[in-house]
Amino acid sequence: MNGVRVAGVGLTKFGRHSERTGRDLFAEAALHAMEDAGVPRDDVEGLNYGNFMGALAEHQGHQAPLMAEAAGLTCPATRYEEACASAGVAAREAVKSIRSGEADVILAGGMERMTNLSTAATTEALAIAADELFEVRQGMTFPGAYALMARAYFETFGGDREDLAHVAVKNHANAVSNEYAQYQREITVEEAMESVPVAEPLHLFDACPITDGASALVFVSEAYAETHDIDAPVAVVGTGQGSDNLALHDREHLAQTPAATRAAEMAYDEAGIGPDDVEVAEVHDCFTIAEVLALESLGLYEPGEAIGAARRGETTRDGRLPVNLSGGLKAKGHPVGATGGSQIVELTRLLRGDHPNSDVVPDARVGVTHNAGGTVASAVVHVLEVAE
Amino acid sequence: MNGVRVAGVGLTKFGRHSERTGRDLFAEAALHAMEDAGVPRDDVEGLNYGNFMGALAEHQGHQAPLMAEAAGLTCPATRYEEACASAGVAAREAVKSIRSGEADVILAGGMERMTNLSTAATTEALAIAADELFEVRQGMTFPGAYALMARAYFETFGGDREDLAHVAVKNHANAVSNEYAQYQREITVEEAMESVPVAEPLHLFDACPITDGASALVFVSEAYAETHDIDAPVAVVGTGQGSDNLALHDREHLAQTPAATRAAEMAYDEAGIGPDDVEVAEVHDCFTIAEVLALESLGLYEPGEAIGAARRGETTRDGRLPVNLSGGLKAKGHPVGATGGSQIVELTRLLRGDHPNSDVVPDARVGVTHNAGGTVASAVVHVLEVAE
Structure with a gap:
């Protein structure tokens, strides 16, 4: 099995x-x-591309060859759609292709x-990730679905809105220094609690x-990295x-969520x-x-046990296991078909030491992404490790 | 590299x-x-699923886990979208997964x-496979696009409408005995020529x-086939x-079409x-x-040279290279996200000897699909061969 490295991120x-x-x-x-x-x-042998709602948002299907063309590539190009995990699946298949020896270089992303749709139309478009027949027709959209999950969690395990507010506050704090983040600003627990x-x-500040x-x-x-003298310290x-x-x-x-x-x-x-080996994580906080x-x-x-993690300061910047140092979907933003790739980009930057928040985890060698x-x-889950 | 067999078709x-x-x-x-x-x-390790326009036709994205559930599968499930080649790509990735040794059993299809949309809405939905910005906005739909290609062909190489009519007549003749075909009836050259x-x-009879x-x-x-005593004579x-x-x-x-x-x-x-080794072919005659x-x-x-192939009787049932013995997209039908898989199903049946048209190619051992x-x-192109 061939080793796989992240050679470049964008x-x-x-x-x-x-x-x-x-x-x-x-x-x-x-x-x-x-x-x-x-x-x-010319060395790129395949494009694995993630997109979720292009048919609705841009009336554009068949995006893979289009994106290959835009990136100047002439290789086979394939679109993966797995709702908000589209780019995660695209990346996973790229890793598998290289591991099997079938390709040496794959470009993956999403x-x-x-924002070109109205908020109502976007909410409706996002809802196609749920079961149209048994959920969407009954009026379910994703804020409602996750609200059901939150209620079930509170009833089963305990916890309250203030625990959740601490997650939002933490992720906003992390986003401040991230030049790619949609919201580079802090919020307070009070703001989160009082949001509509x-x-x-x-409430509003619980949502990405x-x-x-x-x-x-x-x-x-x-x-390939070795023969082409490519500096790629992070391995998948x-x-x-x-x-x-x-x-x-x-x-x-x-x-x-089994x-x-x-x-x-x-x-x-x-x-x-x-x-227990995980030192830093980027997880899907839609x-x-x-x-x-x-x-x-x-x-x-x-x-x-995780409900209080942010509130107890365990997953914050100064905690034992910093989570979503990018700002997460909550503060960095969630362009759904791109998110799974973005998480791997951010974790790579964190582990390479060139992320604005790398100084928070200067010695981290192992991290995970969850999309x-x-x-x-x-x-989709990926484990990244600084190679020796 | 592990050998890959088609064990079952549906x-x-x-x-x-x-x-x-x-x-x-x-x-x-x-x-x-x-x-x-x-x-x-329980032996199925992955579902590779093709679908093109579900977001528009059923307001249903994220179909891969839904289809896994419907088929009683609990394995990872991934949707591929490549316009009318969606199932072709899904099948290709399945073949690659097995070849690399990463999986032994993958279910692929689409x-x-x-028909639940109006014809106008379907035409509009199909158009998202073209370039929205530079083609669709200018009013281009697929009949128009292929008409441009036909005109360019006629101008470059010669040929006429009657040559094309013979393709339709041939494929309809092949569909008569195919129990899965949408149109199990013959047409004549005159009917094709005189269609609107x-x-x-x-004209109408040039279109699927x-x-x-x-x-x-x-x-x-x-x-896997060997250890589980699975009869799977056709290899990819x-x-x-x-x-x-x-x-x-x-x-x-x-x-x-490079x-x-x-x-x-x-x-x-x-x-x-x-x-020269190809004895039978299923190709994308949208x-x-x-x-x-x-x-x-x-x-x-x-x-x-191919423009006169059907008219000269070379690609007909009694020709030297029968093409689209299933009836093709033209007469068998073209549920776009399923077509690439359907072509492999049909070629497998032809090579195994259990297709209603198998008697047309009783000795064929090598065939191709083109999606x-x-x-x-x-x-996407696949080569299938009867393994010995």
Whole structure:
């Protein structure tokens, strides 16, 4: 099995890009990633591209060859769609292709444009990640779905809105120094608590924003990095994926996300590590409660224990296990089809030492990313490690 | 590199299924494929699922976990979208996964529901496979795009509408005995010539219909087939994929499809064969001209030579190289996200000897499938061979 390295990373600023096209955004991230890697475009053997709602937001399907063209690539190009885990799956398949020896260089990433629709239309478009027949038709949208999960969590394990507010406060604090973040500003627990209710117990500051943006990664084999003298200190040592029933009513628990547990077990197993080895994590906090569920699925906390993690200062910048130093989806933003790639970009920067928050984890060598689709009917987990 | 076999195949009847859901259609095909294979569902390690326009036709994204659930699977499930080549790409990635030793059993296929929209809405939905910014906004839809390609072909190489009519007549004749075909009836050259113009030079009988349907394949490693005593005589010995610029105006030629040429070269190379070895082919005839372009890209004819192939009786049932014995997209139907899988199903049945048209090619041992996205901005080619 060939070793896989992250050779280069690229992001656009996350936020509102009403004047730009999707191809323009993705090209920016892709060109940055290839430049960062020092890999010429002719060496790229495949493009794995994630996008979720382009058919609705831009009336553009068949985006993979379009994005290849925009990035100046002539290789086979494939689109992956797994709701908010689209780029996570695209990256995972890139890792698998290189590991198997079938390719040496793959560009993976994703893009989403969301702000060109009205907020109502975006909420409706996002809802297609849920079960249309059994959830969406009954009026369910994602704030409501995650509110159900939060209520179930509170009832099963305890916890309250203030615990969740601390997650938001933590992630906003982390985003301040991140030049790519949509919201580079701190918030207070009071602001979070007093923000308008969206779907009780979730309020506005429990939810991630609507975001345009793109992410890109150049993955290479260790052999390629060596022969081409590419500086790529971060290795992808584990990748896992899990699925679950799409509709919440078909699950055994509303306060647990077994798809992510399965993905994490697979990734840890490949990496030959356990949760105790993880020093830093980027997890899918589309809502504050989602970060709590992620930490438990990743085995970083026992069920019922992660709710107080931010409040107790364990997952904050000065805690023992900093989570979402990028600002997370909550403050950095969540262009859904790009997010899974963006998490790997941020973790790579953190581990390489060139992230604005790298000084928070100067000695970290092992980190994980956790990317979820819908109400975690899909989940992708990656383990990254600084190679020796 | 592990050998890959087609262990089981499944299809729904292609046509109008207004009373059924997408999950219901896919489950039917998937359950048939698993039953045909004799592979228990718990052995399936991944679902690779193709769908193109579910966001528009069913307001359902994130279909992969939904389809896994419908088929009774709990493995990781991933959606591939590559316009009309969605299932082709899904199948190709399944083959790669097994070949690399990463999995022994993958279920691949696709589903599309199209007839629940009006014809105008379907045409508009299909158009998202073209370049929204530079083609669709100017009013281009696919009949128009392929009409441009047909005109360019006629001007460059010669040929006329009657040549194309013979392609339609041939494919309809092949569909008569295919129990899964949407149109099990013959047409005449006169009928085709006199059908209403859609976009000159293409008339109604040059175009494939609008179709609901699903396809599924169980791919297994040779080792798995052996240890589990699975009868799987057909091997996938080559797979290739190519991309091109999405918009027609960005191409060098309108009358050639180099993405498919690249895909074919890759697949032949892997299979260790050349075009002369091909005995039977299932190609992407979304319009009659597309079959002509496919045969040339596959190297089965020189550029400019395939236009008369059906008329000369070379690609007909009694010709030297029968093409689209299933009826093709033209007469069997074209549920876009399922088509690439359906072609492999049909070729497998032909080579195994259990297709209603197997008696047309009783000694055939090598066949190819050719699946295209949009105006062939994407293409996937597979080479299948009866293993000894």
